Amino acid sequence: MSQISFDGGTFLLEDVQENPARYVKCLERAKIDPGFALCMCSAHATPLQLVIRRYGSLLHLAGWPGDGSRHARSCDFYKCVFR
Secondary structure (H helix, E strand, C coil), X not given: CCEEEECCEEEEHXXXXXXXXXXXXXXXXXXXXXXCEEECCCCCCCCEEEEEEEECCEEEEEECCCCHHHCCCCCCCCCCCCC
């Protein structure tokens, strides 16, 4: 299970995805300051940033552009890059 952090708390990604309305206010605050959420997948000592995007009345999380391969392979935000 992936954990993410925003607005001073750490949450299970699955809970945020299944109950997006519950987290709207917290994600709105995080989108303004600092402007991103953090992935706690432990692939790096410093957590990787996640984009907070608005779709209609809800907010969703996405991997930071170009960071997909830097996440742990077990992380929901991991993306394999072929070159």
